[in-house]
Amino acid sequence: MTAAVLAQVVVSGALMGLVYALVAYGFQLTYATSKSINFGQGELVMVSAFVSLSLVNAGLPYGLVLPAGMLFGALLGLFVERAGVRLALEQKSEGWILMTIILGLFFLSAAENVWGRDDRPFPTPISSDPIHLLGVDITPLEISVAVGVFAVMGLVELFKRVTLLGKAFEAVSADRDAAELMGISARRAIMLSYGLSGMVAALAGILVSPITTVGPTMSSTLILKAFSVAVVAGLDSGFGVVVVGILLGALEAVTSLTVGSGWREAPGLVLLILALAVRPTGVFGKATIRKV
């Protein structure tokens, strides 16, 4: 194995890792306002990808599929908040854990019934002919993943830090009652964060599908890795999930190359166990997931 091959594998893996980071970022968005996360986030990714695929097959141009798919994801996120999370949060119970898992299972079986159990290719106008860049081959498709992830995370971070509404998000997270006393509707802030989280999930699905294909099983593989990333990075650092996501993606690719493709899932699990054992609050964060 030459250094060039290794570099190639690391780069492709790292780009895949950005998708894990994006899904994990979806956890952070809702955690920030409500201290709750959607355990069915993987199913949101999958269903949004299927819906986008149907739009592509219906002849909608890619430039419209992307925003339409993201809009659909946002609506699904709002639905999850309304149906599975709101009541539990208002009663200060942990019922949202079970509810979001159940909603995820519901989406999964709905997807299997509507689109079937097979993996399907996701056609895209973005080329997958590699171009040679700094000694590694990289496809425009892979570049589009990086661009999409950084663009949407950058915009959301900008929104959170620069706008007053973004600061209101943080206020709701710091003290829900006090935020209400400022005239901030905590409920709307939480709705908005679930909408954003769903949108981010849909984007992850649309970006990754042309590379991996679309299928009902994509939700469980993605969610496990995103979960590892979120736990290792902590639930409050956007920068953290990017670093850990890239690391995990690269590690997986290298493991798969050197040890064998059957060991592909190992690094994620090892990382998760190590993180929980050594630093349950995450390497970058203060917050921790309770009762998981």
Next chain:
Amino acid sequence: MLRVEGLHAGYGASEVLQGVTLEVGAGQLVALIGANGAGKTTTMRAISGLLKPARGRVILDGREVQGLEAFQIARLGLAHSPEGRKVFGPLSVEDNLLLGAFRRLPAFFGYRRHAAAGLERVYGLFPKLKDRRTQAAGTLSGGEQQMLAIGRALMADPKVILLDEPSMGLAPIIVQEVFATIRRLKEAGTTLLLVEQFASSALAVADRAYVMERGRILREKSTDDLRHDEGLLQAYLG
């Protein structure tokens, strides 16, 4: 400006407030005093909507607001500086103040410009906050956090301010500073309902006072009468 009629409220099955009636006229400073557990905080939470009243009316500037969500009541001009201050710890001092004015500011951009006059006013009242405006609110001292909580309430330019134990946990010298601030607010025409442990200090600044006991208003008196009521002072106020 603020009228409360026959307010009943509680937590779950236990009814804490059993018909609280009180009134704060425009520009008045009214004190609400009573022993620990009398229901003063509960009264304020029921007024501002953090707690849904079971019965009774809350009238803010001629408008019934009981039953509305807390954020809606805040938008109608009620500021509530809660017990324990409740500043937004991870956010900067200035961000805390800006959020105080949330209801009047543009949600995305240009809010700093709109808030400039309000910030100047609060920094004028509390120069220490200006020095620390980029510092995380959670790292301020207790006294500074109280100043911030009052400043944050002022930022909304509210019709009525509820202040729940602004002196709680502060050193005596800082307590004096807090009361000096309250006096200045009153002189500026702010309408205030004040809950205080330091009853004699509260009575010294207030126009009127209500004494509360076990979820009821025991009596309403001018502050002079109260201050000369030795028995009462002994019983509740220390």
